[in-house]
Amino acid sequence: MESEVLEKSGKTVVLLGNEAIARGAMEAGVGVVAAYPGTPSSEVPVTMAGIAKKIGFYFEYSSNEKVAFETAAGAAWSGVRALTTVKHFGLNVAADSVSPVAYVGVKGGFVIMVADDPNGWSSAQSEQDTRYYARMFKIPMFEPSNPQECLDFTKKCFDISEEFEMPVFLRTTTKVSHSIGSVKLGKIKSPNRRGHFEKSDRYYNLRPKLQEMHQAIDKKLDGICKKYSKVFNTIEAGKGNIGIIASGVSYGYAKELMHVLNLKVPLAKVGLSFPLSTEFISKFIKGKKEVLILEELESVLESEINAIAKNVNPKIIVHGKDILPNYGEYTLELLAPAFEKIFKKKLGINFKKQQKMVKKVDENLPPRKPVFCPGCPHRSTFYAVKQVYGDNAIYAGDVGCYVLGIFEPYKTIDFMISMGASLGLAHGISRVSAQDIVAFIGDSTFFHAGLPALANLKFNDGTSPLIVVLDNSVTAMTGHQPHPGTGRTGMGDITEKIKIEDVAKAMGAEVRVANAFNQKQLIETIKEMRKMKGLRVLVSRGECRLVTKRKFEKQGIPLPVFEIDPEKCVDCEKYANTFACPAITKVKDTKGGEPKYEIDPDLCLGCGVCMQVYPKGAIRVKKVNKK
Amino acid sequence: MSFSVMLTGVGGEGVLTTGVLLARAANLDNYYVRGVQLHGLAQRGGTIPTFVRFGKENEVYSPAIMQTDADLILAFEPLEAIRATYYASKKKTTFVINDSPYMPIYGNLMKLSYPTKKEVLKRISPFSRDVFMFKASEMGEKQFGKTLFGNIIILGFAVGHGLLPLSKEAIRKAIKATVPRSVDLNLKAFESGIKYGKGIEKIID
Numbered sequence: 001m002e003s004e005v006l007e008k009s010g011k012t013v014v015l016l017g018n019e020a021i022a023r024g025a026m027e028a029g030v031g032v033v034a035a036y037p038g039t040p041s042s043e044v045p046v047t048m049a050g051i052a053k054k055i056g057f058y059f060e061y062s063s064n065e066k067v068a069f070e071t072a073a074g075a076a077w078s079g080v081r082a083l084t085t086v087k088h089f090g091l092n093v094a095a096d097s098v099s100p101v102a103y104v105g106v107k108g109g110f111v112i113m114v115a116d117d118p119n120g121w122s123s124a125q126s127e128q129d130t131r132y133y134a135r136m137f138k139i140p141m142f143e144p145s146n147p148q149e150c151l152d153f154t155k156k157c158f159d160i161s162e163e164f165e166m167p168v169f170l171r172t173t174t175k176v177s178h179s180i181g182s183v184k185l186g187k188i189k190s191p192n193r194r195g196h197f198e199k200s201d202r203y204y205n206l207r208p209k210l211q212e213m214h215q216a217i218d219k220k221l222d223g224i225c226k227k228y229s230k231v232f233n234t235i236e237a238g239k240g241n242i243g244i245i246a247s248g249v250s251y252g253y254a255k256e257l258m259h260v261l262n263l264k265v266p267l268a269k270v271g272l273s274f275p276l277s278t279e280f281i282s283k284f285i286k287g288k289k290e291v292l293i294l295e296e297l298e299s300v301l302e303s304e305i306n307a308i309a310k311n312v313n314p315k316i317i318v319h320g321k322d323i324l325p326n327y328g329e330y331t332l333e334l335l336a337p338a339f340e341k342i343f344k345k346k347l348g349i350n351f352k353k354q355q356k357m358v359k360k361v362d363e364n365l366p367p368r369k370p371v372f373c374p375g376c377p378h379r380s381t382f383y384a385v386k387q388v389y390g391d392n393a394i395y396a397g398d399v400g401c402y403v404l405g406i407f408e409p410y411k412t413i414d415f416m417i418s419m420g421a422s423l424g425l426a427h428g429i430s431r432v433s434a435q436d437i438v439a440f441i442g443d444s445t446f447f448h449a450g451l452p453a454l455a456n457l458k459f460n461d462g463t464s465p466l467i468v469v470l471d472n473s474v475t476a477m478t479g480h481q482p483h484p485g486t487g488r489t490g491m492g493d494i495t496e497k498i499k500i501e502d503v504a505k506a507m508g509a510e511v512r513v514a515n516a517f518n519q520k521q522l523i524e525t526i527k528e529m530r531k532m533k534g535l536r537v538l539v540s541r542g543e544c545r546l547v548t549k550r551k552f553e554k555q556g557i558p559l560p561v562f563e564i565d566p567e568k569c570v571d572c573e574k575y576a577n578t579f580a581c582p583a584i585t586k587v588k589d590t591k592g593g594e595p596k597y598e599i600d601p602d603l604c605l606g607c608g609v610c611m612q613v614y615p616k617g618a619i620r621v622k623k624v625n626k627k
Numbered sequence: 628m629s630f631s632v633m634l635t636g637v638g639g640e641g642v643l644t645t646g647v648l649l650a651r652a653a654n655l656d657n658y659y660v661r662g663v664q665l666h667g668l669a670q671r672g673g674t675i676p677t678f679v680r681f682g683k684e685n686e687v688y689s690p691a692i693m694q695t696d697a698d699l700i701l702a703f704e705p706l707e708a709i710r711a712t713y714y715a716s717k718k719k720t721t722f723v724i725n726d727s728p729y730m731p732i733y734g735n736l737m738k739l740s741y742p743t744k745k746e747v748l749k750r751i752s753p754f755s756r757d758v759f760m761f762k763a764s765e766m767g768e769k770q771f772g773k774t775l776f777g778n779i780i781i782l783g784f785a786v787g788h789g790l791l792p793l794s795k796e797a798i799r800k801a802i803k804a805t806v807p808r809s810v811d812l813n814l815k816a817f818e819s820g821i822k823y824g825k826g827i828e829k830i831i832d
């Protein structure tokens with residue numbers, strides 16, 4: 001799909017929130033972009049990677065978010081405008097450097113785009129609310145509510161960051177990052193990529209200067225609040241003494257519900273959510289009887305508004321998390337009853353009744369959970385590990401496409417905490433338990449957070465876990481980005497591959513490399529390694545099949561396709577249910593006989609692993625297809 | 628007036644692209660456009676709905692469609708059509724469904740059977756004013772060599788049948804901008820979809 005992110009200034013086009021952020025950064029003349037991918041922020045770097053050379057800014061995928069943050073900060077220190085993008089957990093990884101950089105400040109505008117994910121559309125893990133970070137690190141936070149604001153806010157954020165010489169947060173949630181909408185474009189500014197680092201004692205964040213710096217940040221925050229509250233926070237006048245305060249996507253929901261309920265009540269939009277302007281909130285809540293706060297996740301604004309209300313309008317009733325949840329995402333149907341109750345209006349839709357009806361029609365439908373793609377190397381590796389280790393070993397999981405191993409029939413992921421955590425957790429368990437442990441980690445994750453954990457395993461005699469690196473030569477789950485092991489940079493340049501086996505050997509591990517699509521080799525190697533003592537790493541290498549498919553398509557070479565010989569496929573059901581490739585489907589027999597298994601040629605991506613798993617001769621290569 | 632379209636189907640089958648195409652067409656018709664893609668993962672095979680809403684600027688604000696409130700649901704897979712009923716209602720909603728079943732692997736594992744066409748229609752009926760269900764993928768493959776053209780045929784059908792208030796010209800332009808690599812075939816698939824929608828040519832059902 002071609003993006004319209006580079007269309008001409010003055011045009012109104014349809015962009016994704018994340019594409020609009022990318023455009024905003026280019027309109028601000030961003031010179032350096034460094035990121036590690038993470039849904040729902042990934043489309044910002046994905047968009048920018050592809051056009052960096054054309055526009056002339058520097059782009060890199062860094063090995064993790066902390067390094068990305070530091071890369072961008074270094075550029076900003078040297079006077080170049082810089083952007084880093086993270087998903088909520090990514091900020092945890094970067095966090096260690098964020099606070100000190102806020103203290104010492106920046107020269108070039110520095111925007112940290114952070115995307116929260118209420119509801120856990122991406123990799124679940126937790127519903128962390130990043131707005132607390134703004135408060136903890138004392139960094140201003142701007143929150144756009146739609147794609148147009150994504151563009152406009154990003155652009156302004158660079159100016160404000162530069163004006164106050166401090167990094168700023170641009171925070172979205174999934175429904176803002178992934179929303180699509182009409183966006184009016186401005187002019188792309190030719191990027192300034194060259195800077196100069198000037199030595200200065202502003203970087204000496206030592207005692208007693210540290211306290212001065214601390215005070216200076218507070219001054220800057222005050223300054224930003226005074227000058228920019230009126231730009232980013234707006235009041236739309238209305239009738240009555242009950243008002244609404246909303247931020248982010250909730251603002252859109254509020255406007256929509258006001259429209260359908262024909263409500264003309266006062267509405268305040270908070271676009272600068274930290275520091276929250278006392279003056280702005282006071283002005284809005286003065287004289288009001290009630291106010292409804294709309295913010296997804298925790299009651300961050302609500303607590304601060306309550307504190308302000310104590311002084312200016314102690315009698316006001318503040319609604320928020322008393323009637324709305326602090327988990328999941330808001331929806332129109334979730335908010336509608338609250339509106340009906342508070343504003344005494346009727347929408348006339350019985351959502352509950354309809355939900356019941358829907359539940360009934362959904363009954364007994366085959367569920368469509370995400371599954372490994374046909375041809376996925378992870379399926380093959382998990383299958384082989386299971387053949388050797390069975391059901392009883394502890395399977396320490398990590399974050400990546402392979403989390404799908406958590407589901408039936410594989411059950412090869414017992415837990416998944418954060419990137420790189422499989423190794424540390426497996427090590428911890430092995431210190432107190434003699435159970436068999438296999439720890440899985442993806443290749444991108446290995447470079448992201450696996451290295452310190454591996455060093456620790458060697459250092460502290462981590463002899464028990466078998467470490468399996470699932471090397472599909474790409475950061476697959478977030479949209480197939482390169483990483484240090486792929487030999488290609490974010491801008492598409494060739495770079496020397498770092499081989500995982502070399503790194504593991506250097507850390508003192510016994511290492512084997514197996515072809516992820518070769519069951520026999522996998523099983524033999526795993527059996528061998530199970531018996532070994534000491535730190536041991538199996539690199540199971542096989543390219544993500546979607547990447548292979550794209551490569552073949554580009555070259556016009558067809559992938560092989562397989563087919564089942566029904567005569568020879570005894571016990572086909574058993575294999576279908578344990579190997580579970582979505583390309584192998586059960587079809588009704590048109591003549592009324594037993595249902596049969598067939599390989600759907602449209603789905604099969606020709607990895608050939610089924611041929612090794614199913615009974616001999618049951619599966620053979622079909623004709624060459626034209627995909 | 629605001630108009631809400633839900634597109635739904637299985638990951639990897641062009642739902643996202645068709646959604647963007649539709650949003651762009653609405654933009655070219657000078658509507659104000661809002662919408663959202665509901666997805667997180669790269670793997671194929673999950674459910675991935677997209678919402679596209681358009682209207683006058685001061686009439687569409689929410690990117691998501693409210694429960695029961697879709698005007699049109701374009702479902703590229705029958706099971707996903709059933710799952711979209713949450714956004715549908717008897718009063719408002721028309722479904723256009725590509726009858727190309729894709730049995731999820733968990734159906735087999737859990738020994739659940741795929742609903743027949745009759746059953747699909749029966750389940751959707753209380754949530755719809757009208758339902759059209761036909762073999763768009765098969766038609767796409769027969770005419771243009773690829774099942775993927777089924778999506779554009781579905782879109783063309785909706786336009787031809789007067790179910791989608793967007794101009795053909797805008798959709799043609801959006802096709803050119805969105806799928807530049809196979810414009811000609813997509814345009815042809817769109818025209819043939821319109822003919823099916825108008826009843827000039829017979830659909831395969």
Ligand SMILES: Cc1ncc(C[n+]2csc(CCOP(=O)(O)OP(=O)(O)O)c2C)c(N)n1
Nearest residue numbers: 038089090399400401442443444445476477
């Ligand atoms: C700190 C953090 N950053 C980013 C992510 C998003 N994320 C989830 S999985 C993943 C990629 C994993 O790649 P890899 O380990 O190679 O596994 P693959 O998906 O390729 O199987 C990323 C970046 C995250 N969950 N946490």
Ligand code: SF4
Nearest residue numbers: 373376401476544545
């Ligand atoms: S995207 Fe690649 S790694 Fe992920 S499930 Fe599909 S084939 Fe496997």
